[in-house]
Amino acid sequence: MGVGGATMDERVPRDFETLRATILDRRASLPKRIAQIAAYALDNPDDIAFGTAASIAASAGVQPSTLIRFAQQLGFDGFTSLQQVFRERLRERNSSYDERLAALRAKAEDGGGHRAIFDGFVAAASTSLGDISRALNDAHFEEAVALLAKAETIYVLAKRRSYPVASYIAYALGKLKIRNQLVESAAGLNAEMIGFATPRDAVIAISFSPYAPATIDETRSIAEQGVPIVAITDSSFSPLAQFAKVWFEVAEADFGGFRSISATMALAMALTVAVGEKRREAGRRRRG
Amino acid sequence: MGVGGATMDERVPRDFETLRATILDRRASLPKRIAQIAAYALDNPDDIAFGTAASIAASAGVQPSTLIRFAQQLGFDGFTSLQQVFRERLRERNSSYDERLAALRAKAEDGGGHRAIFDGFVAAASTSLGDISRALNDAHFEEAVALLAKAETIYVLAKRRSYPVASYIAYALGKLKIRNQLVESAAGLNAEMIGFATPRDAVIAISFSPYAPATIDETRSIAEQGVPIVAITDSSFSPLAQFAKVWFEVAEADFGGFRSISATMALAMALTVAVGEKRREAGRRRRG
DNA sequence: GTCAATATGAAATATTAATTCCAATCTATA
DNA sequence: TATAGATTGGAATTAATATTTCATATTGAC
CATH class of the missing domain: 1.10.10.10 (Winged helix-like DNA-binding domain superfamily/Winged helix DNA-binding domain)
Structure with a gap:
């Protein structure tokens, strides 16, 4: 001693x-x-x-x-x-970004300037992209593309945090000359709008916890009309999943209480472009 | 049996x-x-x-x-x-991760279905995030945050491809209880809406080539009213740059003719949250 | 070759964790 | 609203697992 x-x-x-x-x-x-x-x-x-x-x-x-x-x-x-x-080694292999994120969070909290906030969001986005890249199921993706490609009109359904994704999808579908309808009437005519959908159409519904009740209700009623639904959500237990023919589970990392949206965006873009692609293929085949 | x-x-x-x-x-x-x-x-x-x-x-x-x-x-x-x-799942995941990745790459190369499209968008998003992380100028970022933090109302201005970013900013600002106005009147009242802005307000304007003429016009007229502008755009030659007090140049990678939007989103989120943060700091200081 | 130090095997014990049990609380039904 | 059945919480019990102990074997120095 x-x-x-x-x-x-x-x-x-x-x-x-x-x-x-x-x-x-x-x-x-x-x-x-x-x-x-x-x-x-x-x-x-x-x-x-x-x-x-x-x-x-x-x-x-x-x-x-x-x-x-x-x-x-x-x-x-x-x-x-x-x-x-x-x-610990096994855990880290799966999520090496988590620590980095935690470090950035700490830095941002004890006054590491606003740059730390920016770095945090970039890291959250990268993490989310990595996760979805690993998690996405090829077969589900193909199924969703097939389902959407043969729709007459694609209805896009999302509120609040998911709304930007929906508006992006609508924009891209428009560019690709695919008929679509963004369900977002300020005049409160969503129910009527949805009423026009038939089983020959399709829906992309996007909602994350806490699920906007309006999105759930609208998804339910459109599902009851027999319109096939592709859902993008954050858990297999999401209320959206039960209505959907195909659903994607996207886990977005969050920073400072705000979740990233990059993985969802990447998936949305890929879906949209793949649908365009598939339609072109189908068109070519039909014409000879 | x-x-x-x-x-x-x-x-x-x-x-x-x-x-x-x-x-x-x-x-x-x-x-x-x-x-x-x-x-x-x-x-x-x-x-x-x-x-x-x-x-x-x-x-x-x-x-x-x-x-x-x-x-x-x-x-x-x-x-x-x-x-x-x-x-068992963890063991398998780890042991075969490299193989899986290699297989994926091979498949993507010889046109193995639509998965390649998805991978392409994930890659584009990752690249864009890496680029902006390197390119972002801290001083500009601080300046933009300061400028927006002291605004009475933040006007958010964007059309078409940039519109999803704008709607996200508006959503996040709302969550943070920061007064804001998304300029997107369907009734064509944008000009009137903009007319209310004063030099004590501020604008976030977002536009990428090909620049939506409406965004340019509206940005010009609001600039002429002396309202300070933060611009997010894709080149220093962008028409937005000339009106802006601070501007950010965001180079998004593209895939199949569709540019990523992840870097812009990350920047937008960071700006928004940093403004919220700065306001909280200022509030605390004022109160003691 | 003998002795001391070190290393090893195997069983006993202590600790920790899984499982079971029962009373209390819900839920649906008549 | 009364009642049976299902579900849940929490303590008691049982099983499993880690650790300690001690007797025995091995090694290396003189």
């Missing part, structure tokens, strides 16, 4: 890369069984993340107590805390 | 996609708390993979027993076996 304890400098590796480096560094000086489990850990990190001490020890051909000794030698206070590092 | 026991049909989902489909299928018939945990599970699959029954239940706002009932309703014999499915 008093003279600077031996364990004082034993900095416990908190991330996988540091841990890996530490292990490789000490490799030569490790006793046989410890070395065995060390090699196993670096070769099968996923097993360490999910297994139990007993199951891992068995796979590696050692006793559970050896596994714990290994963890302790590295400075952890037991197997459980060593395992955290391996689990 | 033959007699078909009662539990025989209870096919337990062994992979995540099947599980997901099963949950969505039964969604409507699930009791409240079970539905709550079901929604949480699909929205936060990683948490299910890593958490303990107690921690997950707490995050989802239910009792651990509810979590177990949920697992049992799906045919698992307990939480632990349900969790296996979520863990």
Whole structure:
């Protein structure tokens, strides 16, 4: 005591890369069984993340107590805390942007200037794009495109935060000469407008939590008329999903309480252009 | 075989996609708390993979027993076996991510359906975000924020392709309780609306080549009334630039003839939120 | 080859987490 | 509105898992 304890400098590796480096560094000086489990850990990190001490020890051909000794030698206070590092690694792989976002948020909060706000929104947008790129289901996309391509008129339905997306879709459809109807009558004639839709038409409905009641109601009533619906929403439990023939789940990252809209926009643009494309293909085929 | 026991049909989902489909299928018939945990599970699959029954239940706002009932309703014999499915998903995702990406790229290249269109828009959006992140001038941004923060009313001016951005800004300003006016009268009263603006107000004008003549005209006339203008446009030669106190040049990448809009959106959101922030700061200072 | 230090195996124990059970509360129905 | 059935919350119980302990084996120095 008093003279600077031996364990004082034993900095416990908190991330996988540091841990890996530490292990490789000490490799030569490790006793046989410890070395065995060390090699196993670096070769099968996923097993360490999910297994139990007993199951891992068995796979590696050692006793559970050896596994714990290994963890302790590295400075952890037991197997459980060593395992955290391996689990963290898996999580981070999936969402490496989350930390960056958190950092930016912190910076923006303690007065990092307004630039931090801008960076935050850019990061949120990038994250969202990455997520949707991974999550989008090809088959659903094709199905949605097919459904929309054969519609006589495409109705576009969205309020509030989703409205900009709807107005963009309407603009792009117009450019592509695809008949469409943005449901947004200031005069409160939405119900009448919707009344004209038939099963030969189609709907793109967009709504995110908290779902605008008007969007839900309108979607319901148009679905009851037998008009097929493509929904863009943020959870499979969204009230929109139950009415839709096809739906897309878009998880937008948020910054400062405002969610990004980039992933939704990218999806909307892709849908629109793909529908245009499909119609051209179909037209070509029909003409010969 | 033959007699078909009662539990025989209870096919337990062994992979995540099947599980997901099963949950969505039964969604409507699930009791409240079970539905709550079901929604949480699909929205936060990683948490299910890593958490303990107690921690997950707490995050989802239910009792651990509810979590177990949920697992049992799906045919698992307990939480632990349900969790296996979520863990398996993570392992697979990680191990095959690179392969999947490569396959995707290959497919996109030899015209593998409409997915390529989607990927193209995601790529365009990412590029645009990267570009603006590098190009944005901090000083200009601060200047624009300052100018807008002290405005009595913020007028938002945009047509056609830029209109979705304008509607988003108007929505966000409204949420932040900042007085604003979206100039978009269907009745053709834009000129009159603009007539009310004074030098104590401010304008956000957005227009990209080919510049909508109406936007240019309206921006000119409002500038002549001495109202300060922040412009978002795509070139320093843009007709908007000459009227603006501050302007931002946003270069959006395009795909298939359609330009991305993500960078503009990110800038718009950042401007809006930063203005809200600045007003709060100013308010705090004024009050003490 | 002997001794001390270190490492290992295996079982005992302590801890933590999953599961079950029961009373209380809702919900739909007559 | 009374009642049966379903659902839920929370504590009690049971199962599992990590950790400790101690006896035994191995290694290296003299």
